[in-house]
Amino acid sequence: MRRTRFLAGRLVSMLAVLVVISLLTYAVFFLLPSDPAQMSCGKPCTPDGLAQASAFMGFDKPWWQQYLDFVAGIFRGRSFGRGPAAVHCSAPCFGYSFQLNQPVTQLIWARIPVTFSIAIGAAALWLVLGVSLGVLAAVRKGTAIDRSAMAFAVAGVSAPVYLLGLLGILLFGFTLDLVPVSGYVPLTESPVDWAWHLVLPWCVLALFTSAVYARLTRGQMLEVLEEDYIRTARAKGLTERKVVGWHALRNVLIPVVTVFGSDLGQLLGGAIITERVFSMQGLGSLLLQAVGTGDLPLVLGTVLFSAFLVVLANFAVDVVYGALDPRVSETSG
Amino acid sequence: MSRRPSLSVAAVAVAAALALTACNANSDSDTAGQSTTSSTQKGGELTILTSSSTVTLDPAKSSNLAITTLGLFNRRLTSWEIEPGKTAQAVPDLATDTGTPSDDGKTWTYHLKSGLKFSDGSPITSQDVKYGVERSFAPELSGGLGYHKSLLEDGEKYQGPYTDGDLDSIETPDDTTIVFHLNVSYGDWPWIVSMPAFSPVPKSADAKPQEYGQHPVSSGPYQVDSYKEGSTLSLSRNPNWDQSTDEVRTAGPDKITFQLGQDDTVAAQKLIADSGDDKNAFQASFVPPAQLSQIQSNADAKSRLVTSDAGALAYLAINVKHKPLDDLKVRQALEYAVDKKAFQIAVGGSIGGEPATTLITPGIAGRQDYDLYPAGESGDVDKAKQLLADAGNPKLSLTLLVESDPVEVLKAQAIQQGLKRAGIEVTIKSEESDAWYADVTSDKGDYDLALASWQPDFPSANGNIQPLFASSEIGGGGFNLSRYSEPEVDDLIQQASAATDPAQAEKLWAQADKRILQDAPVVPLLFKKNSFLHGSNVQNFFVTPFPAYPNYLKVSLSK
């Protein structure tokens, strides 16, 4: 019961957060000097043509009306213009990009595979790499293994992703000619090519991020290994492998999962720099492009979508947290 | 229409139309270089690397050049003949000729060639062309090149076939004849009908007009296989296209794939490396300066670099409406203070362009070379300071509006440091290119200086002068970035445009050129050169003076 109420409360606040973010985005873009209708006005752009384009896209209405139209569109869908040439954007309509001539949801949908491929692959890699390194360093505390793992970690976290990425492209792409330097191949087209094109971004992102996880895991592990229940487990004569591998790791994973969830949420919403460096057209480049061309509906849609992922990830973390941490589950039943 | 009296002058609209499409004020011109021009070999898969992530496939919404992407699958009434060593010409495409004027150039009649077919096998009729033009009037399909909209009779009121039925000023007396009735006499209508809106669109395929662009019906040698925004556009052969009806397309490759959203630097490096599939590729965007420098020491890559002749004018627009730039002495001081050498280096040195002192670009008939403000290539700081002193030493803290592209920002810095030598402070404000374009062409004009370049897309001095300096082009989408208004110049432009004797016109244009620079509304900086890079299997790749872009319609691959 309490759990249900907790979940319901979280859902409501998620929604509130998304509404505020959408309003903020709207406000920011309304302040911009450039007229979103200008980009779709055609050439030559006559004042008549501009007014027509503006009315057609609904940019001539007051800002609050536009926002309400946007919200209504999510539930009812929207139409722009009249007659057979009218633009229809069926519910849930998160806006229509007049520059790209597609509903925003469709554009986002098309970009999801790229960003998700980058993010999920890299996340899996950095989680495994980071946690193993951290555990290894903690178990072998004070040895050369510990020191080199931590040296790797601190170096990795200090190198900006774009620098690593660019050097990676140069070394592995051009000089050694091992991997493709840019582009994305859909998984459905060729799984091998897909992975081959993603190897470099995965490694670069993982190298950077696993450093954080290694440090986090090591710190947690050291702490947990001194807890009473671990001592008990050891006293019971369990093998070290079982102690570390099950009892300790389970508790170490709690904070790791918290960080992981929100990192992954952020990355799923668009890996702006990675996509830029590797010429991949994911959600991050879509957002950059939308901002660059003043495509307000697209900006709003992409910002909302990535915010949704972040909020959702945080929500998921809360849920998983409850499941993983015995103390939390005890109190919340 | 009333706002643009100059539209009645033939070449103007075309020049502006092409200029806006092709270069958005940021492109260049002319060709010295070209790859081997040889007979076209058939076959192979061509890849085109481009930095833009979107292609607008609906002809009504497109502002493509006749010789680039849409030209591969959309034929129009006319097209452009772009061949190395020849002047650009409007030539027949679907039509049998470039048009027969009557009624003093107010009525234009075209006949379609026989045997023309769409990719679905159905015949192309004059009604299909008419329908294509009509749908470009629908506000729901706006965004394309629309110069015809104000030229066709009743065009201002017409809102497309979906709500307003037929447009009466386009007649189709039979399946192969189409007649256009214009508001005004318009000698350059043959150029207008080479624009994307003059591609045939079968009404039967247009049940959902918004979706037409996703599966356009092809009339050219290729058809659209698939288009993924931000990823690829794939074209394959259209079996129903007949080479014998088409003089402008050679249709070499079997397949053409556009790789969209490619980083310019990475793409150039791939082509320099020239391995694997990249041998069959060319880059549609300019080669960045760093790679131009790299190519100079790489003989193999150098042989695959195609650079145009000096063409488009890069210039610094001075907003004459802003104090203290309304003072001629101050503007003249800018003419002297600017460091053209630094600007040239910023675009890659002499391969990026040649210093300019005039407005009309080289290669245009009647152009006169002169230098009103002789200052050497690095400027004359003392002279500038003295002029400023004469003007009462106003405090100069100017805003320079540029596009946020790294090359543009670097150019802006070259200007900034040059002016600083004379004590003129410049703040660079960079904006994404669309925002920049909207700002410089808006009515407000809230900037002191702007960096721009202008391509004489129409091989006439008219295209250099009128769009940039006629008072009718200030704000409201016009490209008179200096907001320069001088009745004497407007008069000269009027006379020159109306002149029927070419020699007379040339003389008047040269006179206007000099007259304008006396008022120093702009600092001419550079006649730019465009450089493009292609893979080793790519043939028939050339860049002519006009329009200074590769002709996609002729590119082929060697076996």
Place this chain on the structure above:
Amino acid sequence: MRTRRHPRQFLADRWAVAGGVVVAGFLLVAATASALTAVEGQDPYTYHLDALDDTGRPVGFGGGISGTHWFGVEPLTGRDLFAIVTHGAQTSLTVGLAATVIAMLIGVLVGVTAGFFGGWYDRLVSRAIDVLYGFPYLVFMIALGAVVSAKFPRTWLVVLVIGAFGWPTVARVVRGQTLALKHRTFVVASTAMGAGPGHVLVRQILPHLGVTIIVYTTILIPGLIGVEAALSFLGVGVPAPTPSWGRSIGEGVGWVQTDPMFLVFPGGALFAITLAFNLLGDGLRDLLDPRSVRRRPEAGARP
């Protein structure tokens, strides 16, 4: 409870000391950048076209390294690279430190009050933090860049934006600690004895947050330096011609085959300073608070 380590142990941590020395070195360089480049006889703005060949490539060894140009010159402009890197240190550190101060101030203020007062205010703060996490500040930066007058110094705009988006992590942690402190005996006792909330906050709670504040400051600084560099790399950070390592790196990429030193100097500097701050921070943390659970500050432009 473990006993706190003695400062001497910090000195025993060679890496942390090395980090501290490098940080101090960079601070010195940043503070004296103008003087240093004056010794060299250069500045980061003057063009030296004579140091370039016709294509804009620096002439000579290592991108034009010489007695007059210690790190060589920048391609296409001929500006002195030593001056650019040292003044870039100034930019990086100014932005990094100033944004950190802003983020810490807001974060501590919001975190402490939210934890202490609780209730609707606390919930509001938590949601505000969620909003900031979800809102990509790159968008904000680009939009503000176009809206704010060109006369407003861009560097400070960058500082404000980075600072304004950097506080949530701090607030979250401080709030948690405040919650814990609130129930500790000494606070409860103090309140029972009639101390006002202001007194309790300032006298009882804030002093106990000192360690957390120091630790998070050391995490934030390199993080926010990285954010500035990333924004400048994307072309929306500190505007040209103000030297910025991030922008130089972005430009240097294209030149890496013809003039690698143009990438090596600014890239190396950025890596070195981030590494040094991280090493120093690790050392400090071990010294002050060996049990701290760390969370990386959100990288603003997402990786």
